[in-house]
Amino acid sequence: MAFNHLPAAMHDALGPLSVMPVTHSVPMAKNHRPSRPPENGSSRPSPAVVLDRLAAGASRAARITHTEHLPPRAGSHAAWPDRIRPEVVAAIGRAGIDHPWTHQATAAEHALDGESVVIATGTASGKSLAYLAPVLSALLDGSQAPNGRGATALYLAPTKALAADQRRSVKALAAPLGTAVRPAVYDGDTPVEEREWVRQYANYVLTNPDMLHRGILPSHPRWASFLRALRFVVIDECHTYRGVFGSHVAQVLRRLRRLCARYGSDPVFLLASATAAQPSVAATSLTGLPVREVADDASPRGETVFALWEPPLTELHGERGAPVRRTATAEAADLLTDLTLQGVRSVAFVRSRRAAELVSVIAKERLAEVDQSLPGRVAAYRGGYLPEERRALEQALHTGDLLGLAATTALELGIDVSGLDAVVMAGYPGTRASLWQQAGRAGRAGQGALAVLVARDDPLDTFLVHHPEALFQQPVESTVLDPDNPYVLAPHLCAAAAELPLTEADVELFGPAVPELLPRLEASGLLRRRATGWHWTRRERAADLTGIRGEGGHPVQIVEEGTGRLLGTVDESAAHTAVHQGAVHLHQGRTYLVRKLDLRDSVALVEEAVPPYSTTARDTTAIAVLETDTAIPWGDGRLCFGSVEVTNQVVSFLRRRLITGEVLGETKLDLPPRTLRTRAVWWTVTENQLDAARIGPEILGGALHAAEHASIGMLPLFATCDRWDIGGVSVPLHPDTLLPTVFVYDGHPGGAGFAERAFRTARAWLTATRQAIASCECEAGCPSCIQSPKCGNGNEPLHKRGAVRLLTELLATAPPDPGEEPQPSDAAG
DSSP: OTTTTSOHHHHHHHOOOOOOOOOOOOOOOOOOOOOOOOOOSSOOOOHHHHHHHHTOSHHHHTTEEEEEEEOOBOOOBOOOOTTSOHHHHHHHHHTTOSSOBHHHHHHHHHHHTTOOEEEOOOTTSOHHHHHHHHHHHHHHHHTTSTTSOOOEEEEEOSSHHHHHHHHHHHHHHTGGGGGGOOEEEOSTTSOHHHHHHHHHHOSEEEEOHHHIIIIIGGGGGGGHHHHHTEEEEEEOSGGGOOHHHHHHHHHHHHHHHHHHHHHTOOOEEEEEOSSOBSHHHHHHHHHSSOOEEEOOOOSOBOOEEEEEEOOOEEEEEOGGGOEEEOOHHHHHHHHHHHHHHTTOOEEEEOSSHHHHHHHHHHHHHHHHTTOTTSGGGEEEEOTTSOHHHHHHHHHHHHHTSOSEEEEOGGGTSSOOOTTOOEEEEESOOSSHHHHHHHHTTTTTTSSOEEEEEEOOSSHHHHHHHHOTHHHHSSOOOBOOOOTTOHHHHHHHHHHHHHHSOBOGGGHHHHOTTHHHHHHHHHHTTSEEEETTEEEEOOSSOGGGGOOTTSOOSOOEEEEETTTOOEEEEEOGGGHHHHSSTTOEEEETTEEEEEEEEETTTTEEEEEEOOOSEEEEEEEEEEEEEEEEEEEEEETTEEEEEEEEEEEEEEEEEEEEETTTOOEEEEEEOOOOOEEEEEEEEEEEOOHHHHHHTTOOHHHHHHHHHHHHHHHHHHGGGTSSOOGGGEEEEEESSOTTTSSOEEEEEESSTTOOSHHHHHHHTHHHHHHHHHHHHHTOOOSSOOTTTTOOTTOTTTTOSOOHHHHHHHHHHHHHTOOSOSSSSOOSTTTTO
16 A cells, blocks of 8 residues: 555654455346447437336346436526636637526636635536636636746546546637647656656646646646746646545645745645535545635536436355345346447446456347447446547547446546436445445436436445435435545655755644654654755655555556566555456456466466456465544443554465356465554453353354444445455454454544544444345345445354344443544435
């Protein structure tokens, strides 16, 4: 994770660190054969008609558990502020926009007043134009400056694809303004020969926080003229900056503000998000500045039909004989196939790179059975592709050459894919914010849209498709980030000191944890205090101490053994589970076997193969309590929050048959253990509580284990996390508590705020957990309630009824939640 490759001194200062491995396995079922030919014609069927066609037949119709109809909405106009240059207003008019929506004009007014502002309106509501109008106006004013450089603006996107897409939009919009607006992308894909031109002449630079952190800020003298003239900083899709990633970006932005002050500028921050709760609070945490909020969406919206879809149970049986549902991946592939055959332009969002490849492969096979020309109309889009591959896919999607795309969240964020008719989501994306962000990819031209959420065999997904009020009657989640996390703050203090010596005046900017951290960094030999402040002391680049997305270390390169061709990369933190020796790796529809993982050189050697199985890593985990920050009584037991150390080791992998998910065998692995110091919530139960719940020693471990699995699965409903962001351990007798204990911890060094959120909403969270287990139709436990796809113990032992009785007894004496606003406890029962 963040510090795997830090100097030893940093390890000494902050302790051993790593990240928990993550795996994802998708067994498939092939029991649906398309029969309808593609439809021709330019007219688009309504979303209700498209859904009816997808649900044709009794077995298909029974899979829809709920349909939500969101009515169309009329828009309201306003006038642009008179301070927007008339040339800019004219350029916007040439693009077909005669009058702005009310929220666009309001946001532009705040920006022109020098107030930082967050625009939190719906997808396709014109947020880009709301910030572009004042930005282009300022650039046009600056073009008349004597030095020719004038005002500049910086645009930050969470993905390279979004920055590239925005450049296309800005270039088209600003074409009538001539050379007054000079947009340029500056990221890892920018050729070296172009970078100097961008630094010297571009006045609207589009980049991402990673490049700002590693490339621009450490080289700030070369960017001096740009930073000196910096008028606006645009932060697009700001809701994505949460957890550890958001905490890192918050510190990168503080470093940017510090350097701007050094060069005499004080830029206004313009933030945009289609899905944000308490947007001004989140934006203030991110930037460290007061931020005005514009959240009243005045744009029109077409009708949206939103269907919840539960795949059927199969005749197959999984671990311990549990019933198995058809996978969301296979179901989404069939839906994408049928949508393509209808001529409906669609995107299927999936949860992993592997799943994106699988959905694409399955859809292509189904389409080829109908017409050999159709497979070329479907493709996969995911991270890890080479730049030229990504650009080609984006262009094909823009032109309509592609009808269907299987995509990871790399395509979720704001890329202008106007003209899409439908979105299929293979599994709940982890937060309501992401759910609406993905659903909003369809209907962006104002037409009606269809969104389908296909449930995975997972406690949360199963709960949601049977409790639609938890999705449609609840606001999106509050953004969780903690810029003061010492594991986040420490490397950024080092990076800031390397940029300019740190002084006492910087303490307020970087936060209250600075006075405690600086002496520790000095004692570790990373910083040295002199009369002018704290200085970076080492030869290596301080910005390389951490990867801001939390992955840390060097990305592992995936190389074809026979040819030496680079296929892609995988984060170092995920290498133990994704590309261990013997793992199956998919790339652009081709299957490879990993022959060797070289951790020293960060290389995984693969060769093309066609194995009839997928692979799933297994691990073991132990946990120790380092410090208890807060403890409250829960009847005889206790609910606690504090710091823990987790030791994890990937020990083996399973081979599963592709069609059925049947386990074919297990292979041992010899990989080093990893340690993680993080934050956790845990609860204990006493003998009296166990007696009252009728839980004896023979089922205690299974009851605790089942409750742990289900609670991890349900936590994303209460915190802005994914179940892969968190981990858990359950112990019948833990040496630190001396009681039966269940732990749920953040899978990031120093914590990401998820466990704290769980602590503060524990009663609502565990109530929903109990209901999810009790209401599942299985007899003894299944992936829809208590089995976990990442369990290192092979889902042994588990006791469903024991977990229900245990949680019932625990909740009978539970006090009100310790704090924060209520979450969907009503929906949870």
